[in-house]
Amino acid sequence: MKELLIKIRKCEICKAYLPLGPRPIVAAHPNAKILIIGHAPGTKVHATGIPWDDPSGKQLRKWMGVSDETFYDETQIAQMPMGFCYPGKGKSGDLPPRPECAPQWHQQLLDKMPNLKLTILIGQYSQRHYLGNRMEKNLTETVRNFGNYAPEYFVLPHPSPRNRFWLSKNPWFEKEVIPEFQEQIAKQLTSGN
Template sequence: MEELLYKIRQCAICEAHLPLGPRPIVTANSKSKIVIIGQAPGTSVHKTGIPWNDPSGRQLRKWLGVSDEVFYDETKFALMPMGFCYPGKGKTGDLPPRKECAPQWHEALLQEMPNIELVILIGLYAQKYYLQQDAKNTLTETVANYKAYLPKYFPIPHPSPNNRFWKGKNPWFEEDVVPELRKIIENLICVR
């Protein structure tokens, strides 16, 4: 695992497309029980090198019902984005994750984690990649049908503050889905 993580952190396959240069952000351990697959690091995460070290990460930890200490315990959570490096700014937010990362590294990483019991798919990119034809037409439909993907996958929206409009239109997510997610997390890692 350490050798693979070292190779990933040295990766520069899409360097020419990265405005801030390559800085692959990933944490994993052969004992990890839950994998969180997000989109790509933002500028704050790029600067610090700490995954989910931003407002989105704080919201994600609230949804999961875990402390920072538990969240960053690599024997509990592996943090693996679709694109490992900050992709740059687009017209309405960050650009999509680079397409090179997931096919290059995900399978090898997942093979090094035999204890995985749940993969949380955050946002459309992760859901389309992993659920493929089983993903619904929209993120909202996929998240609403989360039970269909259990026990392996749990799709959720991105916890970004920019998604407050979606959260406002879909209060059922925090009322009904988040408590189910917390229950599963608690059972898997014995959060107390």
């Protein structure tokens, strides 16, 4: 695993497209039980090099019901975004994750994490990649039907502050989905390998 992480952190396959240059963000360990697959790091995460070190990450930890210490314990929770580097700014937020990362690195990382019990798919990019035609017609319906993907996957919207409108339009999410999500997280963190 160490050698693979070194290779990933030195990756420059899409360097020409990255406005801030390459800085692959990843955290993984062979003992990890939970894997988080989100979009791509934002500018703050690019600057610090710490996964989910921003308001989205704070919200995600709240949804999970875990402390910062637990969240950043890579022997428990691994972090593998769809795009490992900050992709740049678009018209309405950050650009989509670069398409090179997932095919290049995901399976290699997954092969080295045999103890994974739960993969959290955050947002449409990871859901489209991992669920394919099992997805519902849109992200809202996919999240509403989260039980269809258990026990392997748990699907979530992005925890970005930009999603406040979605959250206010879909109050069922925090009432019905989050309690089940927290239960699944706690179950995996307390289970033996």
